[in-house]
Amino acid sequence: MRREIIIAGRGGQGILLLGHVIGVAAAKFSNYYVTGTESYSAETRGGDSKAEIIVADSAEELGYMKVREADVAVFMYGDQLVKYSRLVRQGAVVFADSTFVTEVPERGWVLKLAPYTKIAETELGTPRVANMVALGHLVGVTKLLSTEAVEKAIEHVVKKSWVELNKKAFRRGLALTSN
Amino acid sequence: MRVEYVTSNIAIAEGAMASGLRFFAGYPITPTSDILEYLAEELPKRGGVVIQLEDEIASINAVIGASWAGAKAMTATSGPGYSLMVEALSFAIITETPLVVVYVMRAGPSTGVPTRSCQYDVFQVRYGSHGNYELPVLVPWSAQEAFDLTVKAFNVSEMLRVPTVILSDAMLAHTWEKVIIRNPSELEIVNRRKPEVPPQEYMPFKPGEDLVPPMACFGDGYKVMVESLTHDERGYYSPTTEVQERMIRRLVEKVRRNSHLIVDYETYFTSSAEYMFFAYGSTARSVYALVRELRREGIRAGLYRPKTLWPFDEGGLKKVASKAKRVFVVENNVGLMYKEVARVLRDKEVISVGIIDLDVPSPDRIKEVISEWL
Numbered sequence: 001m002r003r004e005i006i007i008a009g010r011g012g013q014g015i016l017l018l019g020h021v022i023g024v025a026a027a028k029f030s031n032y033y034v035t036g037t038e039s040y041s042a043e044t045r046g047g048d049s050k051a052e053i054i055v056a057d058s059a060e061e062l063g064y065m066k067v068r069e070a071d072v073a074v075f076m077y078g079d080q081l082v083k084y085s086r087l088v089r090q091g092a093v094v095f096a097d098s099t100f101v102t103e104v105p106e107r108g109w110v111l112k113l114a115p116y117t118k119i120a121e122t123e124l125g126t127p128r129v130a131n132m133v134a135l136g137h138l139v140g141v142t143k144l145l146s147t148e149a150v151e152k153a154i155e156h157v158v159k160k161s162w163v164e165l166n167k168k169a170f171r172r173g174l175a176l177t178s179n
Numbered sequence: 180m181r182v183e184y185v186t187s188n189i190a191i192a193e194g195a196m197a198s199g200l201r202f203f204a205g206y207p208i209t210p211t212s213d214i215l216e217y218l219a220e221e222l223p224k225r226g227g228v229v230i231q232l233e234d235e236i237a238s239i240n241a242v243i244g245a246s247w248a249g250a251k252a253m254t255a256t257s258g259p260g261y262s263l264m265v266e267a268l269s270f271a272i273i274t275e276t277p278l279v280v281v282y283v284m285r286a287g288p289s290t291g292v293p294t295r296s297c298q299y300d301v302f303q304v305r306y307g308s309h310g311n312y313e314l315p316v317l318v319p320w321s322a323q324e325a326f327d328l329t330v331k332a333f334n335v336s337e338m339l340r341v342p343t344v345i346l347s348d349a350m351l352a353h354t355w356e357k358v359i360i361r362n363p364s365e366l367e368i369v370n371r372r373k374p375e376v377p378p379q380e381y382m383p384f385k386p387g388e389d390l391v392p393p394m395a396c397f398g399d400g401y402k403v404m405v406e407s408l409t410h411d412e413r414g415y416y417s418p419t420t421e422v423q424e425r426m427i428r429r430l431v432e433k434v435r436r437n438s439h440l441i442v443d444y445e446t447y448f449t450s451s452a453e454y455m456f457f458a459y460g461s462t463a464r465s466v467y468a469l470v471r472e473l474r475r476e477g478i479r480a481g482l483y484r485p486k487t488l489w490p491f492d493e494g495g496l497k498k499v500a501s502k503a504k505r506v507f508v509v510e511n512n513v514g515l516m517y518k519e520v521a522r523v524l525r526d527k528e529v530i531s532v533g534i535i536d537l538d539v540p541s542p543d544r545i546k547e548v549i550s551e552w553l
Contacts, residue, residue, distance in 0.1 A: 026357075027182060027356070033356075064464050064542050065354050066538065066539070
């Protein structure tokens with residue numbers, strides 16, 4: 001098994017944290033090998049932000065550390081969806097935040113749209129946990145990681161005072177799967 | 180043992196602590212700074228000392244001093260900082276001071292693109308200092324290997340009393356990976372050999388059979404000589420051709436004759452390879468992915484990946500390449516280690532595939548360049 005995951009959006013949307021939680025959940029709390037790279041622009045908010053994660057059963061399978069043909073993608077904003085769609089393979093499962101993503105080009109993807117930011121803002125009280133809603137959706141659909149591994153990763157990575165809210169947002173995202 | 184999701188920089192810091200690091204001095208420089216930052220948090224908890232000094236010159240000199248005080252010591256830098264360190268590194272070579280330097284390559288010359296990657300400094304790291312010497316350089320391709328080779332770097336440095344370099348790059352420095360961090364009790368840790376003779380009989384530069392002199396440090400009760408002038412076995416300045424030749428040859432030979440303790444490589448599909456790739460560090464990750472793709476297409480490709488760049492493992496390379504029809508040397512520079520490979524494999528067709536990429540040459544780009552030779 002080898003899966004390429006790309007997560008992209010704007011600075012401030014918690015893209016890197018989302019990638020980091022996946023990495024920790026896979027490396028530390030599951031039995032996978034993981035490679036993760038990040039890129040972000042100099043601005044603290046509003047610029048491009050991208051995390052690339054490769055998850056595999058063995059270290060040998062990891063190889064090249066950047067995404068070439070993503071199997072799973074999360075786009076938190078429309079600009080980055082357009083910009084990075086070339087890195088997403090046909091047949092990939094693509095998650096997008098329909099709060100900001102209004103148009104998705106036809107690429108033969110399995111599309112999973114939900115308003116992560118709107119849900120975070122209205123149901124959880126802050127748009128800052130939209131990333132965890134998206135993560136819940138991703139985990140619920142792809143079953144790439146166990147709920148337990150992700151929750152442990154959240155506890156490991158997120159600042160203590162934010163852990164409960166992040167876990168709540170993650171579970172809200174998981175619930176999107178049943179819709 | 181514990182499992183973490185960390186970058187190569189943090190893996191190096193962990194590897195150093197597992198090896199018994201007691202003293203770290205450094206000056207911040209992208210893309211290396213987080214080694215200093217992480218150790219500043221972690222090493223004091225384990226009883227070690229971390230100092231940020233005014234520059235790289237002071238840092239490596241402090242590391243030399245710490246080593247002579249008996250501590251396992253390290254510094255970490257990048258191109259511009261290494262340029263400043265090379266004078267003191269030469270001092271460490273002639274005084275046979277065990278220490279480890281971490282060199283995370285970033286795109287130069289000069290300040291270049293400080294946050295981005297390259298493999299331009301594979302010769303500078305080896306030949307940057309003045310004098311005639313050997314200097315072990317280890318080159319990891321993953322965060323796990325960064326941990327493992329850091330442990331090895333300390334062992335080599337202690338065993339041979341020679342400064343040893345871990346040569347990483349910005350791409351690896353910024354890549355997060357699963358790393359198994361072993362405890363010291365789960366590792367083979369080598370410490371410098373101490374003198375066994377009584378203090379009045381001790382000669383500070385009299386080598387053992389392995390050509391390495393046992394090392395008395397300050398406070399051990401022995402006469403300690405840290406002499407940067409050409410010296411005899413007693414450590415006294417001796418400006419004669421005879422002593423100079425003996426000293427230079429021993430400094431070189433102690434590494435060459437013990438190179439089996441240093442050099443290491445991995446091979447992938449090379450036994451049946453018609454096309455053999457030579458690649459190291461982050462670029463080897465791309466080449467490995469490409470070799471697997473070529474194999475799926477029915478092309479008999481293989482990869483030889485040195486884990487140590489210096490001393491250059493001529494024997495290992497010759498053995499592995501013996502059946503290859505063509506050899507491609509893929510590097511994130513204009514073709515540097517290619518010169519060594521071509522020198523060693525004189526009877527082969529060796530092709531330089533130098534690709535400049537601020538991250539790492541992608542498998543697709545490498546394939547595009549080599550396709551005309553397949």
